[in-house]
Amino acid sequence: MRIRLLFFALYRDLAGVPEMELETRPGATAATIVEELRRAGGGLARLPETPAVAVNREYAPLSTVLRDGDELAFLPPVAGG
Amino acid sequence: MRIRLLFFALYRDLAGVPEMELETRPGATAATIVEELRRAGGGLARLPETPAVAVNREYAPLSTVLRDGDELAFLPPVAGG
Amino acid sequence: MRAWVTRDPIDAGALLGAVGAPADGAALLFVGTVRDHNDGRPVVGVRYEAYVEMAERVLGQIAAEAAARLGTDRLVVVHRIGELAVGEASVAIAVSSPHRAEAFDACRFVIEEIKRRVPIWKEEHYAGDEAPRWLAGAIPPIPEARP
Amino acid sequence: MRAWVTRDPIDAGALLGAVGAPADGAALLFVGTVRDHNDGRPVVGVRYEAYVEMAERVLGQIAAEAAARLGTDRLVVVHRIGELAVGEASVAIAVSSPHRAEAFDACRFVIEEIKRRVPIWKEEHYAGDEAPRWLAGAIPPIPEARP
Numbered sequence: 001m002r003i004r005l006l007f008f009a010l011y012r013d014l015a016g017v018p019e020m021e022l023e024t025r026p027g028a029t030a031a032t033i034v035e036e037l038r039r040a041g042g043g044l045a046r047l048p049e050t051p052a053v054a055v056n057r058e059y060a061p062l063s064t065v066l067r068d069g070d071e072l073a074f075l076p077p078v079a080g081g
Numbered sequence: 082m083r084i085r086l087l088f089f090a091l092y093r094d095l096a097g098v099p100e101m102e103l104e105t106r107p108g109a110t111a112a113t114i115v116e117e118l119r120r121a122g123g124g125l126a127r128l129p130e131t132p133a134v135a136v137n138r139e140y141a142p143l144s145t146v147l148r149d150g151d152e153l154a155f156l157p158p159v160a161g162g
Numbered sequence: 163m164r165a166w167v168t169r170d171p172i173d174a175g176a177l178l179g180a181v182g183a184p185a186d187g188a189a190l191l192f193v194g195t196v197r198d199h200n201d202g203r204p205v206v207g208v209r210y211e212a213y214v215e216m217a218e219r220v221l222g223q224i225a226a227e228a229a230a231r232l233g234t235d236r237l238v239v240v241h242r243i244g245e246l247a248v249g250e251a252s253v254a255i256a257v258s259s260p261h262r263a264e265a266f267d268a269c270r271f272v273i274e275e276i277k278r279r280v281p282i283w284k285e286e287h288y289a290g291d292e293a294p295r296w297l298a299g300a301i302p303p304i305p306e307a308r309p
Numbered sequence: 310m311r312a313w314v315t316r317d318p319i320d321a322g323a324l325l326g327a328v329g330a331p332a333d334g335a336a337l338l339f340v341g342t343v344r345d346h347n348d349g350r351p352v353v354g355v356r357y358e359a360y361v362e363m364a365e366r367v368l369g370q371i372a373a374e375a376a377a378r379l380g381t382d383r384l385v386v387v388h389r390i391g392e393l394a395v396g397e398a399s400v401a402i403a404v405s406s407p408h409r410a411e412a413f414d415a416c417r418f419v420i421e422e423i424k425r426r427v428p429i430w431k432e433e434h435y436a437g438d439e440a441p442r443w444l445a446g447a448i449p450p451i452p453e454a455r456p
Contacts, residue, residue, distance in 0.1 A: 077446030080429030158299030161282030175322035
């Protein structure tokens with residue numbers, strides 16, 4: 001299945017791109033994707049083990065099981081206001 | 082000595098006038114004036130025994146000894162805002 | 163810092179322009195307006211009366227105390243008197259400071275202290291034949307007698 | 310009630326016109342502005358970045374929660390993103406309600422929750438050659454896993 005990944009702020013700097021498409025196995029969780037990204041090396045090796053994420057624009061636990069077409073966003077600590 | 086009396090809001094309604102001059106004996110306190118006004122009858126008989134007062138535009142205890150030319154204001158409970 | 167009483171309509175937005183500085187991260191504007199009801203009774207307008215010279219003096223004292231809490235002198239407060247219609251502003255307070263906690267605290271302090279001790283009175287006007295009525299107010303704090 | 314994100318300058322005064330009603334006695338306008346310093350370091354400007362679609366959704370959730378506290382739906386909130394100069398408004402919140410306690414509470418709630426959970430990030434810019442820096446932020450509250 002295909003997942004759309006979004007990176008913001010500091011995490012975008014680590015990824016080097018604001019978004020990417022990822023092909024992964026059915027049953028993968030957000031935590032699975034975090035592990036894959038960290039193992040792949042490059043800037044994303046410095047992604048925290050448990051970053052905040054949103055699935056389809058809503059904060060979600062890393063244990064969330066992803067579905068084909070989901071939008072998974074990696075969100076550094078927020079600093080609006 | 083002469084004291085200038087000011088009445089506001091409900092107390093002006095009781096006094097029937099916004100201000101008056103009063104001739105009183107040296108050594109009189111604000112409390113003395115309150116007693117005189119309440120005894121004189123008319124609307125001011127309904128002035129409370131211990132109204133809030135200001136002497137020369139500053140809140141003052143009723144025990145304040147007045148001096149010639151002082152401005153003594155009678156202030157109902159305030160309701161600004 | 164400025165504190166005054168006026169008979170003219172209040173331009174609340176302009177007050178915000180009177181505060182603010184490059185060092186500030188927070189500005190707050192409070193506007194008190196005339197409500198169309200009170201205690202479940204319809205109100206058609208109000209009249210504020212003041213002991214103007216003393217009201218401006220007490221407002222100035224409150225502003226100075228609030229500025230100490232705020233940590234800046236960027237604070238303005240104005241109270242309107244006379245006849246006001248429903249929806250009109252009776253009081254406006256603008257403050258600014260480096261941090262928001264102080265701005266909220268100082269702004270709230272000013273409005274609470276106005277209600278507690280500024281010599282201003284409010285007469286409510288009702289529809290029909292009902293007589294206007296002075297609002298029950300707060301007994302201001304009176305200093306102790308000096309020994 | 311309205312909550313949105315914009316790239317345009319915020320007209321804070323106009324926001325006050327979007328709230329208010331004859332039943333209301335209190336209106337409050339909060340404006341967050343870019344400070345010329347942070348942590349003792351001079352700041353020349355900032356850049357806000359947002360996950361816009363999600364930020365507007367979370368702002369809307371915060372506005373709805375605040376309206377429940379306020380007791381009215383007279384609440385608007387806007388957050389600006391992009392490049393901002395010192396003194397410019399990054400966020401503005403206007404509320405109105407019959408009584409002031411609810412207005413202060415709801416307005417404060419909105420700004421605190423924005424800082425806690427809206428997906429917006431701030432990059433500070435410094436004078437000279439110093440590199441811009443993402444501000445350390447707050448870890449947003451993440452819901453528990455559904456069983």
